[in-house]
Amino acid sequence: MTSVSNKGWRIAAVGSVAAVALVLAGCASGGGTGNNSGSGKSIVVGTTDKVTFLDPAGSFDNGSLTVQTQVFATLMNSKPGTADVQPDLASKAEFSDPNTYTVTLKPGLKFANGHALTASDVKFSFDRQLKINDPNGPSYLLSDLDNTTIDGDTTINFHLKAANDQVFPQVLSTSAGAIVDEQVFAADKVTPDADIVKAHAFDGQYDIDSYDFNNLITFKANKNYQGLLGAAKTSNVTQKYYTDASNLKLDIQQGNIDVAYRSLSATDLKSLRSDKKVKVVDGPGGEMRYIVFNFNTMPYGATQPDADAAKALAVRQAAADLVDRSEIADQVYKNTYTPLYSFVPNGLTGATTVLKDLYGDGKGGPDKTKAAKVLSDAGVTTPVTFNLQYNTDHYGESSTDEYALVKSQLEASGLFKVNLQSTEYTQYSPDRTKDVYPEYQLGWFPDYSDADDYLTPFYGADSFLVNHYSNAAVIAEIQKQATETDPAKRKAEIEDIQKLVGKDLPILPLLQGSQVAVTGTDISGTTLDGAFKFRFGTLVKG
Amino acid sequence: MTTVAPSPAAPGGAAPAASKPRGRGGSTLWRYLVIRFLLIFPTVFILVTMVFVLMRITGDPITIALGGKLPPDQLAERIHHAGFDRPILVQYFEYLGNIFTGNFGTSITDGQPITQILLTHGGATLELAFYALIVAFIVGIPLGQVAAYYRDRWPDAVLRIFAILAYATPVFFAGLLLKLVFAVWLDVLPVAGRASTRTEIQFSTMPHRTGIYLIDAISTGDPEVIGDVLSHAVLPGLALGLLTAGIFLRLVRTNVIGTLSRDYVDAARSRGVREIRLVRKHALKPALIPIITVIGLQIAVLLGGAVLTETTFEWKGLGFELAYYLSKRDFVAVQGIVALLAVIVALTNFIVDIIAALIDPRVRY
Numbered sequence: 001m002t003s004v005s006n007k008g009w010r011i012a013a014v015g016s017v018a019a020v021a022l023v024l025a026g027c028a029s030g031g032g033t034g035n036n037s038g039s040g041k042s043i044v045v046g047t048t049d050k051v052t053f054l055d056p057a058g059s060f061d062n063g064s065l066t067v068q069t070q071v072f073a074t075l076m077n078s079k080p081g082t083a084d085v086q087p088d089l090a091s092k093a094e095f096s097d098p099n100t101y102t103v104t105l106k107p108g109l110k111f112a113n114g115h116a117l118t119a120s121d122v123k124f125s126f127d128r129q130l131k132i133n134d135p136n137g138p139s140y141l142l143s144d145l146d147n148t149t150i151d152g153d154t155t156i157n158f159h160l161k162a163a164n165d166q167v168f169p170q171v172l173s174t175s176a177g178a179i180v181d182e183q184v185f186a187a188d189k190v191t192p193d194a195d196i197v198k199a200h201a202f203d204g205q206y207d208i209d210s211y212d213f214n215n216l217i218t219f220k221a222n223k224n225y226q227g228l229l230g231a232a233k234t235s236n237v238t239q240k241y242y243t244d245a246s247n248l249k250l251d252i253q254q255g256n257i258d259v260a261y262r263s264l265s266a267t268d269l270k271s272l273r274s275d276k277k278v279k280v281v282d283g284p285g286g287e288m289r290y291i292v293f294n295f296n297t298m299p300y301g302a303t304q305p306d307a308d309a310a311k312a313l314a315v316r317q318a319a320a321d322l323v324d325r326s327e328i329a330d331q332v333y334k335n336t337y338t339p340l341y342s343f344v345p346n347g348l349t350g351a352t353t354v355l356k357d358l359y360g361d362g363k364g365g366p367d368k369t370k371a372a373k374v375l376s377d378a379g380v381t382t383p384v385t386f387n388l389q390y391n392t393d394h395y396g397e398s399s400t401d402e403y404a405l406v407k408s409q410l411e412a413s414g415l416f417k418v419n420l421q422s423t424e425y426t427q428y429s430p431d432r433t434k435d436v437y438p439e440y441q442l443g444w445f446p447d448y449s450d451a452d453d454y455l456t457p458f459y460g461a462d463s464f465l466v467n468h469y470s471n472a473a474v475i476a477e478i479q480k481q482a483t484e485t486d487p488a489k490r491k492a493e494i495e496d497i498q499k500l501v502g503k504d505l506p507i508l509p510l511l512q513g514s515q516v517a518v519t520g521t522d523i524s525g526t527t528l529d530g531a532f533k534f535r536f537g538t539l540v541k542g
Numbered sequence: 543m544t545t546v547a548p549s550p551a552a553p554g555g556a557a558p559a560a561s562k563p564r565g566r567g568g569s570t571l572w573r574y575l576v577i578r579f580l581l582i583f584p585t586v587f588i589l590v591t592m593v594f595v596l597m598r599i600t601g602d603p604i605t606i607a608l609g610g611k612l613p614p615d616q617l618a619e620r621i622h623h624a625g626f627d628r629p630i631l632v633q634y635f636e637y638l639g640n641i642f643t644g645n646f647g648t649s650i651t652d653g654q655p656i657t658q659i660l661l662t663h664g665g666a667t668l669e670l671a672f673y674a675l676i677v678a679f680i681v682g683i684p685l686g687q688v689a690a691y692y693r694d695r696w697p698d699a700v701l702r703i704f705a706i707l708a709y710a711t712p713v714f715f716a717g718l719l720l721k722l723v724f725a726v727w728l729d730v731l732p733v734a735g736r737a738s739t740r741t742e743i744q745f746s747t748m749p750h751r752t753g754i755y756l757i758d759a760i761s762t763g764d765p766e767v768i769g770d771v772l773s774h775a776v777l778p779g780l781a782l783g784l785l786t787a788g789i790f791l792r793l794v795r796t797n798v799i800g801t802l803s804r805d806y807v808d809a810a811r812s813r814g815v816r817e818i819r820l821v822r823k824h825a826l827k828p829a830l831i832p833i834i835t836v837i838g839l840q841i842a843v844l845l846g847g848a849v850l851t852e853t854t855f856e857w858k859g860l861g862f863e864l865a866y867y868l869s870k871r872d873f874v875a876v877q878g879i880v881a882l883l884a885v886i887v888a889l890t891n892f893i894v895d896i897i898a899a900l901i902d903p904r905v906r907y
Contacts, residue, residue, distance in 0.1 A: 044739050050652075050866070051652070052651055052652040052653075053652060053653055058653065135604055135608070135620040135623060135624060136604075136608070136651075140616075190653060192653065193653075210743065210746040210747050211746075212742070212745075212746045213652075213654065213662075214652075214858075215742065215746075215858055216739070216742045216743065216746055218743055218746065238739060238743060240739055240742075242734070242856055243853055243856055243862065243865075243866065244734065244853065244854065244856060247733055247734040247735075247855075247856050250721075250725065250726065250733040250734075251733055251734070254729070254733065256732075256733070256738070256739070257739070393869075394606070394609075424600075424601075425601075425605075425606060425609065426600060426601025426602070426605055426606060426609075426871065427601070428609075429605045429606075429609025429617075430605065430609070430614070433613075433614040433617075434614075462613060463613070464612055464613045466613060466614060
């Protein structure tokens with residue numbers, strides 16, 4: 001080797017590295033990372049959500065709902081900024097008798113493809129929802145709908161099983177009530193995305209121009225839309241799909257996209273709030289995070305050897321006295337969640353602060369003395385052992401920190417000894433309904449923007465919680481509010497229900513999620529409201 | 543799909559001592575190739591079966607989606623309706639029957655035809671593997687020669703450490719580091735994705751897109767689009783390619799050193815051939831033969847690494863889709879993707895076996 005010039009080899013070595021560098025640099029030179037969000041005033045929205053099915057009968061997940069919100073219209077809807085529903089495609093909607101909800105369509109409605117939108121399409125849409133009854137679809141929201149009849153081209157009669165169902169107009173505003181084109185959609189099965197897109201079978205504010213499944217969707221304004229929301233303010237919007245939230249964050253920071261909606265991490269949001277290149281827009285969220293008490297297997301539960309309902313209640317109440325929701329919201333979620341002191345979250349009619357009033361220091365903070373007294377008065381031996389279960393693959397990685405903090409808060413009082421355990425969701429989900437977990441974490445995403453969605457499924461006769469809690473007075477009140485036609489009376493009934501449930505504490509609400517969107521500084525019109533619908537039609541660039 | 547990695551040999555495969563007599567004729571080669579080909583089927587079958595069993599025992603997609611919302615009886619009804627409560631053997635044989643008839647089915651969670659998923663995303667993964675191999679060749683082979691030339695001196699030590707780091711660093715970590723440096727700090731390369739939004743929109747309206755963006759970009763004839771696509775390929779290609787580059791580097795170094803001590807190299811050296819020419823030409827060719835056999839094995843590593851690389855860089859290929867459908871417990875999609883990956887690995891190894899057998903007679907057949 002010594003016979004060869006070292007210089008030559010150094011050149012070769014450096015040359016190799018330089019060649020790679022040149023290739024890379026050459027590659028980079030063509031594309032760059034400049035703002036590629038399209039020409040003119042088109043807007044690019046990034047998300048980590050995923051679409052499952054475009055067909056409203058086949059999906060009920062956030063990713064699909066966001067797209068459906070843009071392209072499918074409903075008979076009833078809420079104006080941006082409110083959660084109260086009013087006619088959208090309908091010109092009039094009212095109870096013609098206690099069991100019949102009659103809707104009259106606006107005249108001359110058309111789909112984006114030019115097909116006439118008539119009462120026949122409406123009947124078809126509801127009939128197929130019920131017939132398909134897809135496991136992942138929203139058809140269960142139509143459980144009160146017996147059948148649909150039409151009268152001419154514009155009048156639809158919804159025949160309901162329960163009289164004066166006050167929730168039904170809300171249900172009409174969900175994707176279960178999306179109106180689809182009967183000339184395109186199948187009557188008895190979910191229609192493939194490609195068929196829907198190809199036929200431009202859309203009646204919402206937007207039509208879909210191109211559709212690259214879970215990669216890129218380009219929307220263009222639907223000129224045939226005549227509903228409540230009016231014409232979209234931006235003609236062209238592109239939805240770009242991400243998997244890694246950190247990539248979404250970097251792209252909104254670098255201006256490669258205009259809006260990031262769902263779901264940035266709490267840490268990323270905190271950092272973005274101090275970034276002057278972007279705006280963070282907050283809105284009320286419907287998500288609820290809470291602890292469920294199993295009335296059979298919790299300490300002093302009905303099937304325990306030392307069963308004692310009064311002591312079990314005291315244990316639940318003491319736990320409610322000790323949790324510090326603000327601390328969890330701040331430390332774990334950087335205030336992307338807010339403390340929840342009622343069973344109906346803030347932003348909805350009927351929301352209260354019942355848990356703040358009944359438990360803790362009365363201001364939302366913990367009260368160890370009060371907790372000790374409750375347990376002492378009931379004759380509970382301390383420390384009480386809590387076997388608290390949580391889950392990370394369904395309710396987020398931060399659940400670990402959230403429940404570590406709950407454990408710390410309960411144990412700091414010396415009144416509880418908490419054993420924490422995490423289980424994978426596929427095991428967790430069946431286990432919780434088989435009384436395996438005495439106390440456990442759950443989360444709730446609303447189906448529609450009404451207090452009823454936070455009451456009937458939880459404390460009604462057919463509760464999905466299956467935690468052996470049943471209060472006849474609560475069930476009766478729930479049924480009453482669902483058919484109460486006077487809004488003021490209904491609000492009062494919803495508040496009463498929460499007072500009753502607050503005393504029993506079958507669940508302990510902890511946090512309420514908030515909606516967050518991050519936008520470029522040149523984007524306006526971002527509206528996040530109690531309807532929990534993100535509408536592209538209000539966005540404006542520049 | 544085993545391959546034999548021969549020791550370095552003289553150019554043209556003139557090994558000093560083969561273990562068995564040579565010249566066994568074309569029929570023996572054909573027999574070898576047929577056996578290798580037939581081995582593809584049990585390999586894929588075993589893999590598909592293992593994936594089927596593992597997916598079935600870890601839960602179902604309906605529980606994942608609705609477990610927190612529905613009462614147990616309604617949940618059970620929906621699971622029953624979908625047929626997930628049938629005996630596993632019944633489901634297994636039904637699945638095998640469908641596969642043998644070429645019916646991969648549709649994904650449970652989003653109703654996508656599996657063949658469509660494979661066609662749409664397979665190109666992306668192959669494209670990434672192609673970029674990674676280019677990086678591995680460009681980085682691994684020259685640096686291996688340099689390390690061999692500077693054997694046991696500081697450049698060699700540095701390159702050996704680099705090689706170890708390259709193949710020992712988890713690919714997602716390497717990806718994050720590259721992103722941090724080139725996309726965030728220096729801001730000279732894109733953060734993620736296969737192309738900019740503008741290019742993606744352009745591709746989405748192309749009538750005959752291949753899914754391999756480089757080809758699609760070339761077909762537009764627009765240099766800016768080609769540059770855009772290539773710029774997006776740099777970081778994922780590097781992250782995945784460095785993994786293999788480290789292996790190539792060490793392999794080339796070892797084989798070049800071995801070859802440099804051969805008699806024919808000494809003879810060339812004594813005739814005054816410059817050392818740089820010896821290393822670059824005389825010693826390199828035989829040293830590359832083991833690389834060919836290693837490529838077969840590395841394809842499996844690259845495809846495995848692609849799952850993490852694609853997720854890190856939003857590179858929407860099969861690895862990306864596999865990670866997504868795994869999280870949803872979508873049996874059908876996962877099985878389809880794994881089956882295709884298994885076929886790719888098996889076929890690649892088969893092709894490598896053929897090439898190895900043809901260029902190096904010492905490979906036993």
